[in-house]
Amino acid sequence: MGLSSRPDTPEPDTESSLLLHPSENPPPISSKVPEDSYHLAYIIHFTLGFGYLLPWNAFITAVDYFSYIYPGVSVDRIFAVAYMLVGLICLAVIVFYAHKSDAYIRINAGLILFVVVLLVPPVLDTTYIKGRVGLYDGFYATVGALALTGLADALAQGGLIGAAGELPERYTQAVIAGTAGSGVLVSFLRVFTKAVYSQDPTGIRNSANLYFIVGIAVMGICIVFYNVAHRLPIMQYYADLKVQAVNMERDKGSMTGAQWRSSLLGTVGSIKWHGVGIVLIYAVTLAIFPGYITEDVKSEAMKDWYPILLISCFNVFDLVGKSMTALYMLQNWKVAVAACFARLLFFPLFLGCLHGPEFFRTEVPVSVLTCLLGLTNGYLTSVLMILAPKSVPFHQSETAGIVSVLFLTLGLAIGSIIAWFWVV
Template sequence: MGISGEDTESSRLLTTTSTGSPCKIPKDSYHFAYIIYFTLGAGFLLPWNAFITAVDYFSYLYPDVSVDRIFAVVYMVVALFCLLLIIAYTHKSDAFVRINIGMAIFIVGLLVVPIMDVVYIKGQTGLYSGFYVTVAAVGLSGLGDALVQGGVIGSAGEMPERYMQAVVAGTAASGVLVSFLRIFTKAVFSQDTQGLRRSAILYFSVSIVVMAVCIVFYNVAHRLPVIKYYRNLKAQAVNEEKEEKGSLTAAVWGATLWDILGRVKWYGFGILLIYVVTLSIFPGYITEDVHSKVLKDWYPILLIAGYNVFDLVGKSLTAVYLLENAKIAISACIARLLFYPLFLVCLHGPEFFRTEIPVTVLTCLLGLTNGYLTSVLMILAPKAVQLQHAETAGIVIVLFLVVGLAIGSIVAWFWVI
């Protein structure tokens, strides 16, 4: 059964929280709250996308290090550690504060590269002190990601499904934006020192502007009647739980966390599996293993753009039809393991399968299934717990996602198709 509209979703929330007779639900005028959550979803992935999209620039400056792999390890480890701390202390911290701090940290991390390029590096190679500063900026962005992504997905989990769908679709839009920026810079800028510098500065400048917009949007969001309404619902649910169970001690919170984990573990397993499969194939396979005599070095760029566009399509489809059967969704995540033999055939199979069309079709299907199934599980998981614990459930799901990204990145190193 698909999503049947905001009022129906809201009534479902009211029923599950037992807050008494439902009052009139404020409308999301001009879909402004939806747009805000969409923008936030795009924003918290842009810093990471900026660093990995500018990898040509960093590889030119620091030719003796594996830049992309070091960036991935630092970013993932920092994000993972910080998410564990956030989950442990969610009940003692406020999402509003975490998200604002995280976005401020993002801006600081993003400013490092363009400022250092202009003031210190100036296109010179081998200045490895600059590399260490850049790695520190990547680590800062990992911290910002944990604070912002965990907070945004957690807060979206407390609201009707359409807002989680907005966040997830925003993350896909971030990839599409970066892909088009990559196509633009390759078409317009030369691939020499000055061209690489201009490309990198463009990536980071766009990310800084979007992050500034996110800060404004997020702080405006708290004044919207529709968001205030759902915050009040959560506050009522929290107060009811306090009256029923008493104050939230460390022991009680520990038991609550285990209960939340038990309720969302299969959703988390599905998310983890999605990103193990995706990251072990994309983008490494796309950028290193397949080649085209016709498209040459444009081939991987266009394949990545195709993946990102279809990822956005998949994450947008849940606004039209939401698969509410979690068992089917998780089974579909397991079925995505079939992408391994299919991509293997595209390298070592009959000649036709080694041409551009089969590879392009499979890459787009990889993006489409990644997008749709991610959106489905992200939407369903927070609804498996009581409203007052939806934020924590959302952060736990983000933890599974980051673990999946980390495992997928590691598998990509060792899995030679």
């Protein structure tokens, strides 16, 4: 059943019971779930999803600038490895200590750290690099900023997906769709700057600085939105519902370290196949996008516009896929995971675009495959990230959401490493 068929104000017990394990349903906090007036809670969750992926998108969209300033460096692939591996390690730590920390603090810390790392490239450019080529100390500082972005992403993304997992499905869908929206924004900015700014060193510098300035502005909006969201009646309702569920667990007795680890392993076991699917999605996607698209395929007709348009195609169709779950939500996780395995076919298909028959090496097959890569990435991500927190008792939903992000980041890290080797 699609999300759109579910009203924002369900009958008593219906929405609450979806969030609580069937054997643990207490009476609801109130007789009626408050209405999401003007869809403000949905918009806030979309904006937060939009924001936390924007710093990464800003760095990879400014690849022309970094490639010019640091010649001879495989910028895309080095950035991906630094960002993904740090994010993976930090998320693993957060999973084990999430029950001892406050998601509100983690998310705010992540959002503020995003602002700091987004300041690094423009500050370096204006105070140290100043358009000069080959100052590799600046590159090391930039990679360090990417590593901090991975930490910020672990704090913010893990917290936001975990918190959204405690809400009805539409809010997880909003966060996931927002991540795709950030990709579309930076693609639009890339096309805009390519068309407006001259493609000389000055124009490339101005383009890159614009990406980071926009990113800082959006992160400021996200900080404000996140810190006012808890005042919305619908958010207060679900916060009270969480307190009730946690108190029920506490009444059963305090949880020792061994019991917590057992509970965590149980949560992982409940969503392990969801996690396998998520790992496969991003291992395939990151092995191909953006490195293969920006460095391996060429077009005599479109020249340097070709990778820009391909990246835009991927991001637009990723947004379409992540938005489709608002219209039709696949409820069978087994079908979704099978589709993730089927995406392995993208490897021979994209390889054929380099070494296959002549027609296969033209722009049309590459463009179609890129659109399909984005569409399946978006839809299957949204399905599995929504279903995973709903597969465990309510008091474990936040942990399940964070673990899902850990699987996602593991897939990103694996894909970014595969990207170095699978095309020769």
